[in-house]
């Protein structure tokens with residue numbers, strides 16, 4: 001069997017849904033199709049859940065209207081009638097009922113219960129459209145078969161339970177194509193969880209792993225994995241073939257095209273991952289598989305923007321030794337800070353990480369025992385297979401706050 005994953009950009013409007021439908025119609029079966037929330041709906045749901053949590057009724061209503069209008073426009077364009085998707089109406093009803101309850105005090109829990117509707121709504125619309133358009137498929141609620149712990153917003157998969165439930169559900173007895181949601185999971189008590197932002201690639205890999213897929217394809221708005229994000233770097237070139245190891249490194253350093261958790265489940269069973277374009281369907285894309293050596297000798301550039309760069313030093317002029325490191329890292333772990341770069345010297349520990357919601361609380365906790373200096377809005381640039389020319393191109397005329405250079409990789413924290 002095969003797994004196809006379509007992200008938000010591929011289903012951001014009715015034309016996108018039709019395009020995805022035509023790809024699925026031309027696909028080899030048996031097939032499991034994983035779909036994310038439409039367009040940027042997860043961001044819209046994040047605003048909705050924040051308003052809900054703060055009990056700001058007017059903002060909530062505005063957000064909900066935005067979500068509803070966005071989807072009904074697509075339904076209208078697909079079916080010629082904005083009220084034509086029964087499954088959408090049912091899910092919308094569940095969402096509205098949920099929003100009438102008072103929120104608990106657990107933001108991450110509430111986040112998952114509400115933001116998950118992005119995927120539930122999108123797959124509902126697609127399922128109804130496929131029914132009308134003659135694509136025989138079965139809509140599956142992934143929360144009932146992809147079981148996780150209750151670490152809301154970043155849940156961990158229970159592989160043994162998932163294996164058992166998923167194998168039973170995707171048995172291909174009743175359908176040749178299953179349609180399900182990316183990004184979501186469910187606890188054993190049937191509460192909704194999410195796998196972390198942009199986690200639908202990971203869902204496809206989990207399904208591929210459990211079902212022993214022959215391959216997994218993630219359909220993107222780019223021709224494949226390029227040597228840089230084309231939105232940022234003009235003249236980016238496609239990489240035909242990558243080893244799992246290289247791909248893991250790229251996603252680890254922050255190349256947004258593949259979610260970092262995606263590669264491991266596939267590598268463990270030697271299942272190739274294809275990255276293909278839903279725009280240019282003739283394009284072969286990039287294949288990621290077991291291979292030795294490095295692909296092409298082009299430098300690969302990875303940019304992470306909007307970073308916080310913090311330098312932490314003990315108040316009493318003591319060295320940064322293991323005990324201090326443990327203390328600092330425990331605080332970071334508590335706030336779920338994902339460090340993208342770290343460095344230490346005799347008296348300082350520095351790290352670059354993505355901004356978090358509770359930034360002020362994190363800083364004040366660190367300040368209890370350390371002196372803390374930080375810069376906001378910095379860039380972290382990673383160059384794999386760097387050359388002097390590539391370093392010059394990325395850093396010339398810029399203020400470098402920190403750098404790390406190893407045999408294969410050069411990394412720079414740059415102001416602004």
Ligand SMILES: Nc1ncnc2c1ncn2[C@@H]1O[C@H](COP(=O)(O)OP(=O)(O)O)[C@@H](O)[C@H]1O
Nearest residue numbers: 007008009222224225226228229231255256257
């Ligand atoms: N090395 C890279 N190669 C290709 N695309 C990249 C790379 N780095 C970043 N990107 C960006 O990743 C985007 C696709 O990922 P994403 O938007 O997360 O897709 P989806 O929402 O479909 O999962 C592309 O539009 C591109 O701008």
Ligand SMILES: N[C@@H](CC(=O)OP(=O)(O)O)C(=O)O
Nearest residue numbers: 007008036042197198199200
């Ligand atoms: N909708 C979720 C999950 C996801 O992976 O989406 P996409 O495939 O569009 O990146 C998010 O935006 O985080």
